[in-house]
Structures are given as C-alpha cells and as structure tokens.
Amino acid sequence: GAVVSQHPSWVICKSGTSVKIECRSLDFQATTMFWYRQFPKQSLMLMATSNEGSKATYEQGVEKDKFLINHASLTLSTLTVTSAHPEDSSFYICSAGPGQGSNQPQHFGDGTRLSIL
Amino acid sequence: QKEVEQDPGPLSVPEGAIVSLNCTYSNSAFQYFMWYRQYSRKGPELLMYTYSSGNKEDGRFTAQVDKSSKYISLFIRDSQPSDSATYLCAMSAWNNNDMRFGAGTRLTVKP
Numbered sequence: 001g002a003v004v005s006q007h008p009s010w011v012i013c014k015s016g017t018s019v020k021i022e023c024r025s026l027d028f029q030a031t032t033m034f035w036y037r038q039f040p041k042q043s044l045m046l047m048a049t050s051n052e053g054s055k056a057t058y059e060q061g062v063e064k065d066k067f068l069i070n071h072a073s074l075t076l077s078t079l080t081v082t083s084a085h086p087e088d089s090s091f092y093i094c095s096a097g098p099g100q101g102s103n104q105p106q107h108f109g110d111g112t113r114l115s116i117l
Numbered sequence: 118q119k120e121v122e123q124d125p126g127p128l129s130v131p132e133g134a135i136v137s138l139n140c141t142y143s144n145s146a147f148q149y150f151m152w153y154r155q156y157s158r159k160g161p162e163l164l165m166y167t168y169s170s171g172n173k174e175d176g177r178f179t180a181q182v183d184k185s186s187k188y189i190s191l192f193i194r195d196s197q198p199s200d201s202a203t204y205l206c207a208m209s210a211w212n213n214n215d216m217r218f219g220a221g222t223r224l225t226v227k228p
Contacts, residue, residue: 006160032214041125043205043220044161093160097213103168105151106213108160 003027004096006109014117015086021079021112023094029074030096034106035067038091050077084116120144123206123219132228136193140206140219143187147217150182151207152191154200155221161205165191196226 005024013019023033031052036044048069049057056069066088068080077096081088091113095106123140130136138152148169153161165180167173173180179192189208193200206219 004160041223044218049214091158095160103149103209103212105149105163105166105207106216107163108153111158111160113158 003107004094004109006094006112008112009110010113010115012115012117013084016083018080018082019084019114021081021092021094021114023077023079023096023109025075025096025107028096028098030077030098031074033071033077033094033096035069035077035079036093036095038093038111040091044093047079052077081114084114086116089114089116118143121206121208121217121219124222125220127223127225129225129227130196132196132198132226134196134226136196136200136224136226138191138193138204138206138222138224140189140208141187142189142208142217144208144210144217145184145187146210147187147208148184148211149209150180150189151216152178152180153205153207155203155205157202164204198226198228201225 007022033050035047047062050069050071052071058064071077093111095108097106098104121142150167152165154164155161167180170182170184177194181190203221203223205221207216209216
C-alpha cells in the first residue's frame with residue numbers, strides 16, 4: 001500500500017487564490033520530504049527540500065515566497081502556492097524517505113494536479 | 118552533459134516482448150540505483166532498488182548495474198499492456214537527499 005499520501009489529488013481554482021497541498025508519510029517518520037514539479041511528458045523537477053522543524057531549502061530559480069513549505073511534524077509537510085496564476089498550473093508531487101540522510105529510496109505521493117483558471 | 122542520461126523514447130513493443138530500458142551516468146560516486154514506474158497522472162512507484170554493481174530480480178523485472186561502464190538497465194520479461202507507463206531511473210551517491218533522475222522512458226506495450 002501507499003507509504004506516502006498526498007492530498008488533494010486535483011484542484012481547480014481561480015487566479016489569485018492560494019492553494020495548500022498536504023504530504024503525509026504513513027509508515028515512517030520523515031525528517032526530510034521533497035517537493036517536485038512535473039510538466040507534461042517531462043521528468044521531475046526538484047523544487048525544494050522540506051526539513052522538519054526548520055526552513056526549507058529551495059532549488060535555484062524557485063521563489064520561496066511563492067511556494068511556501070511547512071514541515072511541522074515528522075509525518076506532514078505542506079506546500080502552499082500563494083496567489084496562484086495560470087503559469088503555476090502543473091503536477092506537483094511530494095516524496096519522502098525514512099530517516100534523515102538515509103540510503104533508503106524515496107517513496108512518492110500520487111501527485112496533485114493544479115489547474116489555475 | 119547531464120549527470121543522468123535516459124532515452125525518453127517513446128518505446129513501443131508487442132505484448133510478450135522483452136523490454137530493455139537503460140540509463141547512463143557520469144558521476145562515479147553514485148552507488149544507489151532505483152527504477153520507478155509512473156502511470157499517467159500518478160506519482161512514481163518504486164520498482165527496483167539496488168546498491169552498487171550486480172543484478173537484482175523481482176518477478177518479471179531484472180535490474181542490472183555496471184558501475185565500471187556507468188550503465189544501468191531494467192529488463193521486463195513477458196511484457197504486458199499494464200506495463201505501459203513511463204520508467205524513470207534514479208540514483209544517489211550517499212543518501213536519499215541527493216537523488217538524480219533520468220528524463221524517463223515512455224513505454225507502450227501493445228496487445
């Protein structure tokens with residue numbers, strides 16, 4: 001069964017609104033979670049690394065004020081797309097692996113399809 | 118040169134064929150190698166996970182790692198239409214904080 005749960009799976013909203021996406025690790029505690037963005041027929045693009053109890057680490061070119069990440073517990077990280085615009089429409093996927101700096105592979109959520117009208 | 122190279126395909130095979138998917142890489146520090154399967158509009162699902170060189174088999178799937186050539190493969194035997202998906206290779210040097218992904222190969226298995 002799924003070890004990482006992501007919610008919602010699909011959201012449509014108007015331009016200018018903020019959207020929150022949740023990512024939960026179900027079977028293990030995740031000190032670190034990862035947020036990716038994926039465009040159609042393209043590979044995963046790492047946006048940021050979410051660290052429990054501290055600030056997220058953003059990849060170059062990703063606006064941290066646009067994509068707010070909160071990792072308040074060892075099983076939950078959230079990504080909030082603030083003041084979303086049509087260009088933010090994409091497929092957002094989170095992942096987590098057991099342990100900080102573990103050599104165990106990441107497990108992915110089922111993704112969130114975000115459509116901004 | 119990208120750290121991980123993967124032919125995006127698309128690759129189309131008849132049902133029952135043996136499928137070979139490959140990735141090459143440039144970073145000799147990589148020692149953990151993964152294959153993920155991603156269906157349309159879903160997150161990637163971990164298929165195979167190997168450490169260092171060698172083979173690993175799981176049902177119809179076999180993963181091979183050749184660190185001397187910096188080359189990894191995934192073989193699918195007796196392919197089924199349900200295997201139609203995008204296959205992503207991934208690798209890391211030290212831990213899951215540092216994974217690098219291939220572009221993904223789109224596979225279609227025709228009945």
